Amino acid sequence: MNTNNINNKLVYRYFILIISLFFSSLIFNLLLLPTSLVTGGMNGVAIIFNHLFDISPALIIFLGSGILLLLSFIFLGFKTTLASITATIVYPFFVSITEPLTKYIIINTDDLILLSILIGILLGITNGLMYKVGFSNGGLNIISQILYKKLRISLSKSTMAINFLVVLAGGFYFGFNMMLYAFIIIYISSFVIDKVILGTSKNKAFYITTSEDKKVRDFLINTLHHTVTIFDVKGGFLQKKRKVLLAVVPTREYFRLKEGINKIDPNAFFIVTDAYEVKGGK
Numbered sequence: 414m415n416t417n418n419i420n421n422k423l424v425y426r427y428f429i430l431i432i433s434l435f436f437s438s439l440i441f442n443l444l445l446l447p448t449s450l451v452t453g454g455m456n457g458v459a460i461i462f463n464h465l466f467d468i469s470p471a472l473i474i475f476l477g478s479g480i481l482l483l484l485s486f487i488f489l490g491f492k493t494t495l496a497s498i499t500a501t502i503v504y505p506f507f508v509s510i511t512e513p514l515t516k517y518i519i520i521n522t523d524d525l526i527l528l529s530i531l532i533g534i535l536l537g538i539t540n541g542l543m544y545k546v547g548f549s550n551g552g553l554n555i556i557s558q559i560l561y562k563k564l565r566i567s568l569s570k571s572t573m574a575i576n577f578l579v580v581l582a583g584g585f586y587f588g589f590n591m592m593l594y595a596f597i598i599i600y601i602s603s604f605v606i607d608k609v610i611l612g613t614s615k616n617k618a619f620y621i622t623t624s625e626d627k628k629v630r631d632f633l634i635n636t637l638h639h640t641v642t643i644f645d646v647k648g649g650f651l652q653k654k655r656k657v658l659l660a661v662v663p664t665r666e667y668f669r670l671k672e673g674i675n676k677i678d679p680n681a682f683f684i685v686t687d688a689y690e691v692k693g694g695k
Contacts, residue, residue: 426546427499433539434500437550438507440539442515444532446470448522451583452536452595452602453576455552461582471512474552475505481555488559497551500543504550525594533598537605545610553579614687617667621658621674622646623681632673633660661688 441456449464451457455477459470478501485494522528543550557571576599584592623629626643633641642659662670667685674681 426548429542429546430499430548431503433543434504434550435507435511436535437539438504438511439514440532440535441470441508442511443518443520444528444535447515447520448525448528449583449587449591450525450529450532450595450598451580451587451591452532452598453553453579454550457576457579457583457595458553461579461586464586469509469512471505471509474508475501478505478552481552484559485555489555489562493558496548497555500548500551526597529594529597530601533601534605536598537602538609540602541606541609544606611689614689615664616661616688616691617664617670618686618688619658619660619662619670619674619683620686621660621681621683622655623658623674623678623683625678625681626656626658628677629658629674629681632677633658633670636673637662637666637670639666661691 441459444450445452445456446460446463449460451460455474458477459473462468462473463470482494482497482501485497520528540550553575554572556575557566557568560566560571561568580592580595580599583595621629630641630643633639639660639662643656644659645654646657647654660670671683671685674683
C-alpha cells in the first residue's frame with residue numbers, strides 16, 4: 414500500500430512537470446520569442462543567439478542545458494542532477510514540436526505592457542507548479558547550485574545576478590525598453606510563483622509580548638473566540654523572563670485583534686506574519 418502511494422505521488426509529480434514544461438514551451442514560442450523579451454535563463458540565451466546567428470532556439474536550449482547538466486554531474490553528483498535530467502531532455506523537445514504552431518496562432522504584440530503582465534503570470538504559474546512538486550527547469554540554475562556548493566554564494570543572489578546579466582545582454586541587443594519589460598515579467602512571475610507554492614494566506618499569526626497578558630488572553634478567548642498558546646521566553650538584552658502569546662486568527666479579524674491589543678496595552682510588542690497553513694489543535 415505504501416509502495417503504491419509512493420508510486421502514485423511520483424507519477425503525479427512527473428505529470429505536473431511534463432504539463433508545466435509543455436506550457437512553458439508554448440509561452441516561449443508564442444510570446445517570448447516573437448517579442449524578443451529576454452527574461453533570463455536558457456530561454457533568454459536562446460532568444461539572443463537565435464537573433465544573432467539564426468540558430469534554432471530548441472537546439473540552443475538543448476546544447477546549453479546539456480553542457481550545464483554535465484557540469485552538474487561533475488560538481489553536484491548524480492543524485493542532485495537526477496531532478497534536472499527530465500527537464501533538460503523534454504523541454505527542448507517541446508520547444509521544437511510547438512514551434513510550428515507560431516504559423517497558425519498569431520498573437521498581437523502591440524501592447525507590450527499588457528503582454529508582459531500576461532507572460533509574468535503564465536511563467537509564474539508554470540514555474541511555481543514545477544517547484545511545488547520538487548522539480549526545476551534546470552538550465553542556468555545549475556550554475557547557482559555549483560556556486561553555492563563550492564563558494565557558499567547564496568542561491569538567490571547568484572540566480573538573480575546570472576539572470577540579470579542575461580537580461581542586461583538582451584537589453585543591450587534589443588533596447589533599453591525591452592529590458593524594462595523583462596524586469597516587469599520577472600517581478601510578476603516571482604510574485605505568482607510564491608502564491609502558487611505557498612497559496613493565499615487566509616490567516617495571520619500574532620506573536621504578542623505584553624505586561625497585560627491575562628487581559629489580552631481573555632480578549633482573544635472571550636471576545637474573538639480564538640485559542641491562544643502561551644510560552645515563556647527570555648530577552649536577549651535584559652535577560653528578563655516574559656510570556657509570549659501566540660494566536661492565529663482569520664485575516665478578516667486582523668484589525669480587531671490589532672486594535673484590541675493597542676487598547677489593552679499601548680506599549681505591547683507584537684509581530685504579525687502570514688500563516689499559510691494551519692492544522693490541528695482545538
